[in-house]
Amino acid sequence: MVKRSISLDAVFAALADPTRRRILQGLTDGNAHVGRVAEPFRVSAPAISRHLRVLERAGLIRRTKRGRNHEIQLRAAPLRKATDWLETYRRHWESSLDALAQYLESAGPSLSTGNPPKKKNTAKNDKAK
Numbered sequence: 001m002v003k004r005s006i007s008l009d010a011v012f013a014a015l016a017d018p019t020r021r022r023i024l025q026g027l028t029d030g031n032a033h034v035g036r037v038a039e040p041f042r043v044s045a046p047a048i049s050r051h052l053r054v055l056e057r058a059g060l061i062r063r064t065k066r067g068r069n070h071e072i073q074l075r076a077a078p079l080r081k082a083t084d085w086l087e088t089y090r091r092h093w094e095s096s097l098d099a100l101a102q103y104l105e106s107a108g109p110s111l112s113t114g115n116p117p118k119k120k121n122t123a124k125n126d127k128a129k
Contacts, residue, residue: 022040
């Protein structure tokens with residue numbers, strides 16, 4: 001249980017950065033050398049290397065050395081774990097929102113249209129006026 005949590009923490013931490021998300025998006029077309037991965041970004045080579053290390057530690061990429069070149073490959077399995085975890089909460093919120101919609105529909109047109117319910121005239125209300 002703890003190991004899965006740590007893995008999810010690493011995945012979500014890696015995905016929290018927009019540069020790393022763009023790197024992963026670029027790898028959906030296939031494997032790429034580090035230089036090609038770095039091309040669209042206006043950051044230094046060491047900065048790209050740090051981003052790649054974070055992604056690698058999270059298990060989101062695999063780095064393979066071929067001579068002096070490093071080839072980067074997308075690994076989708078950790079994303080599946082994160083998606084499964086999020087799916088639990090999506091189902092919860094959908095059922096909660098469905099229940100709310102049912103309540104609003106059964107409460108009558110005044111609640112579903114956003115109009116406040118009309119006050120009933122009672123003897124108490126008449127005295128207050």
